Amino acid sequence: MDEAITALVLAGGRGRRMGGIDKGWASYRQRSLIEWVLSRLARQVDHVLINANRSRTAYEALGWPVIGDRSGGYQGPLMGIWSGLCAAETPLVLVVPCDTPCLPLDLVERLYASLGAHDIAVAHDGERSQPVVALLRRGLAADLERALAAGERKVERWYARHAWVSVDFSDCPEAFANINSPHDVVSLTAS
Numbered sequence: 001m002d003e004a005i006t007a008l009v010l011a012g013g014r015g016r017r018m019g020g021i022d023k024g025w026a027s028y029r030q031r032s033l034i035e036w037v038l039s040r041l042a043r044q045v046d047h048v049l050i051n052a053n054r055s056r057t058a059y060e061a062l063g064w065p066v067i068g069d070r071s072g073g074y075q076g077p078l079m080g081i082w083s084g085l086c087a088a089e090t091p092l093v094l095v096v097p098c099d100t101p102c103l104p105l106d107l108v109e110r111l112y113a114s115l116g117a118h119d120i121a122v123a124h125d126g127e128r129s130q131p132v133v134a135l136l137r138r139g140l141a142a143d144l145e146r147a148l149a150a151g152e153r154k155v156e157r158w159y160a161r162h163a164w165v166s167v168d169f170s171d172c173p174e175a176f177a178n179i180n181s182p183h184d185v186v187s188l189t190a191s
C-alpha cells in the first residue's frame with residue numbers, strides 16, 4: 001500500500017444483546033473477540049487504535065492506544081468513527097467492529113484497490129453492505145464533526161454524502177459474520 005493505514009477497532013458499544021457486557025471481551029474459540037480481530041488485521045495495517053468506552057486499562061494491555069468517544073453517552077458507531085479519524089495519524093483509516101472475528105486476511109488490500117480517488121470504500125458481503133467495515137480518508141474528520149453536530153447518527157447516510165464505493169466480498173460472506181448475542185457465539189462456533 002502506498003499510503004499508511006490505521007485500523008480503528010470499534011469496541012465502544014453497549015452490547016445490550018450480549019447482556020450489557022463489553023463485547024470485545026466476549027469469548028469465542030478460546031480467545032476474546034478483540035484478540036481475534038487484532039490477529040486478523042496484524043499484517044494488514046501500519047497502526048491500530050482501539051475505540052472503547054469501558055475497560056480502557058484492559059484494552060491498553062493489548063499494546064495499542066485506546067481512545068474513548070469524544071462526546072459520550074453511547075451515540076453510536078459514527079461517534080466512534082469521528083473519534084478515531086481525529087486521533088489517527090495516517091492518511092487512511094480502516095474501520096472495523098470488535099465483534100467480527102473472521103475478517104478476510106486480504107480485507108485491506110481489496111478495499112484499498114477499490115478506493116482510488118474515492119473518500120470511502122465499504123465492504124459488501126454479497127447480501128448486505130457492512131458499513132462499519134470500511135476504509136476512509138482521515139481528512140473526512142471535519143465534515144463528520146459538522147454532520148454529528150447537525151444530528152447525523154446513521155453511518156450509511158453520512159457515507160452517501162461522499163464519494164464512496166462498495167467493494168464486493170461475496171466470495172467470503174462468512175468472513176463478516178458478527179457476534180451480537182450469546183446465541184451467535186454458539187452458532188458461529190458450530191459453523
Ligand SMILES: Nc1nc2c(ncn2[C@@H]2O[C@H](COP(=O)(O)OP(=O)(O)OP(=O)(O)O)[C@@H](O)[C@H]2O)c(=O)[nH]1
Pocket residue numbers: 010011012013014015016017018023051052069073074075076077079080081096097098099132180
Ligand atoms: N464508539 C462507539 N462504538 C459503538 C457505539 N455503539 C455501537 N458501537 C460499535 O459499533 C459496532 C456495531 O455495534 P452494534 O453491534 O450494532 O451495537 P452494540 O452496542 O455493540 O451492541 P447492542 O447494544 O447489542 O446493539 C460495534 O463495533 C460497536 O462497538 C457507540 O456508541 N460508540
